Amino acid sequence: MKKTLTYLIATAVLLIISVAAMAQGGASPMAGSTHEYKVNPGDQSNDLLWEISGGTASDYTINTALDGDSISITWNSSAVGKSFTLSFTETTPAPASCSTVKQLSVNPINNAFDVNIGTLTDACNNNSGSVSPGDSATSVVTIPFVMEKGATSWNPNWQVTFNVSIGSGNARIPSVELATGASGTLNDLGGSSYTIADIGGGTTSIAVEVKGYSFEDVVSNIEITAAKELDYNTPASSTGGWSAVPSTIYKIPNTTDIATD
Numbered sequence: 001m002k003k004t005l006t007y008l009i010a011t012a013v014l015l016i017i018s019v020a021a022m023a024q025g026g027a028s029p030m031a032g033s034t035h036e037y038k039v040n041p042g043d044q045s046n047d048l049l050w051e052i053s054g055g056t057a058s059d060y061t062i063n064t065a066l067d068g069d070s071i072s073i074t075w076n077s078s079a080v081g082k083s084f085t086l087s088f089t090e091t092t093p094a095p096a097s098c099s100t101v102k103q104l105s106v107n108p109i110n111n112a113f114d115v116n117i118g119t120l121t122d123a124c125n126n127n128s129g130s131v132s133p134g135d136s137a138t139s140v141v142t143i144p145f146v147m148e149k150g151a152t153s154w155n156p157n158w159q160v161t162f163n164v165s166i167g168s169g170n171a172r173i174p175s176v177e178l179a180t181g182a183s184g185t186l187n188d189l190g191g192s193s194y195t196i197a198d199i200g201g202g203t204t205s206i207a208v209e210v211k212g213y214s215f216e217d218v219v220s221n222i223e224i225t226a227a228k229e230l231d232y233n234t235p236a237s238s239t240g241g242w243s244a245v246p247s248t249i250y251k252i253p254n255t256t257d258i259a260t261d
Helices: 001-011
Strands: 014-016 034-039 049-054 060-062 070-075 084-091 098-108 114-117 136-148 158-168 171-178 186-188 193-199 203-213 218-231 245-250
Touching: 060 203, 114 218, 136 158, 136 193, 136 218, 136 245, 158 171, 158 203, 171 186, 171 218, 193 203, 203 218, 203 245
Parallel strands: none
Antiparallel strands: 014 034, 034 070, 049 084, 060 070, 084 098, 114 136, 136 203, 158 193, 158 218, 171 203, 186 193, 218 245
């Protein structure tokens, strides 16, 4: 009977909730990412226990109980370059107390996921070239966001949170929308802050309407405040290091009407 139980328990398979083709997975998690590890126990009523050896307790955060058939772990940046062993032990009740141990080697890697603002193109006020232009005009500024992932085989969904504001000039921002054909879902968080979520490709962009005085340069500022990939909740590696990026709408000449004798 003991041999039969041991054989059944030994059939437990350690399942990593990841995709083998990705740059990161449960066995090679990026710093800051969260991964789930799971087994199929031989008998759910047996004693179940997860353990981590290697490094120190500050190298990871355990998000779930240790006595279930799965465990969620966030691998901190201090874990990079270290080797860990994740162990799962299933033990039958006393007096038999027979056990099966499954182990997985985990080697955290540097975070290669990042999001930044792409190249901006400054432009003239929308009244440029108009005959007898008015004092104000609404111009549209296109802001691209670019995701870097560190491996072509990994295509995560991601999101970015950002602020849009007027840096200088007599102007206001009537609206912020996804640019035509851009990926994701735009959410207005209020107070000039927005989030684009569920971005499926490597880039997305927004169209910012800027209504301002035609004869004065207007500068709008765009600043990323947060970004993460949604597969493993990995924060962008530039987190905390972004700064506002300016985009300029150039004034047009304030020419008088044509006078004659």
